[in-house]
Amino acid sequence: MANDNQETDLGLTLGMLTLRIWLAIRAIQTGIEKFAGTGTTAKAVTMDGAPNDYGLTEAASYKTYAISNYQGVPGPLYDKFASEPLIPDWGLSLYNVILGPALLILGFALLLGLATRFTLFAMGLLYTSLTFGLILINQSSGVAWLGTHILLIVAALALAKYNRFAILKKW
Known part of the structure; x- marks a missing residue:
């Protein structure tokens, strides 16, 4: 028991x-x-691993944490x-x-x-x-x-x- x-x-x-x-x-x-907040970066667009001739970029967003983001x-x-x-x-x-x-x-x-x-x-x-x-x-x-x-x-x-x-x- x-x-x-x-x-x-x-x-x-x-x-x-x-x-x-x-x-x-x-x-x-x-x-x-x-x-939490978001940031963006620009990276060059590539074709088959090589940089493009036009200087094209694409924006990518990412999540970030900082006191300045507080809400x-x-x-x-x-x-x-x-x-x-x-x-x-x-x-x-x-x-x-x-x-x-x-x-x-x-x-x-x-x-x-x-x-x-x-x-x-x-x-x-x-x-x-x-x-x-x-x-x-x-x-x-x-x-x-x-x-x-x-x-x-x-x-x-x-x-x-x-x-x-x-x-x-x-x-």
């Missing part, structure tokens, strides 16, 4: 760890993408949010600044197991705030995705007592 409990506990511990890793990676990657709320969404009377300009500007860093901080804290319960709760509040904005601009599919994230956070909070691999375990 004791062995059955240990196996159940191990399964729940691994389930909690899996949820933590998934939610953390999701937040970290989303935070990193806030720093917490993507431009088209920012414009939609700016036209909403329930979102004050100062609030949108502040949200635009803190969204990316908040996702990164929460994601790394969750990955490390740093105050896991508090981190999960804060992540749930962040996703709730994103939901609020998407409801205002009538983005139902985004709201559904965020609802799924909230359910995963609730599951992780329910499994928190099985969170063996954590720093500041009590929180």
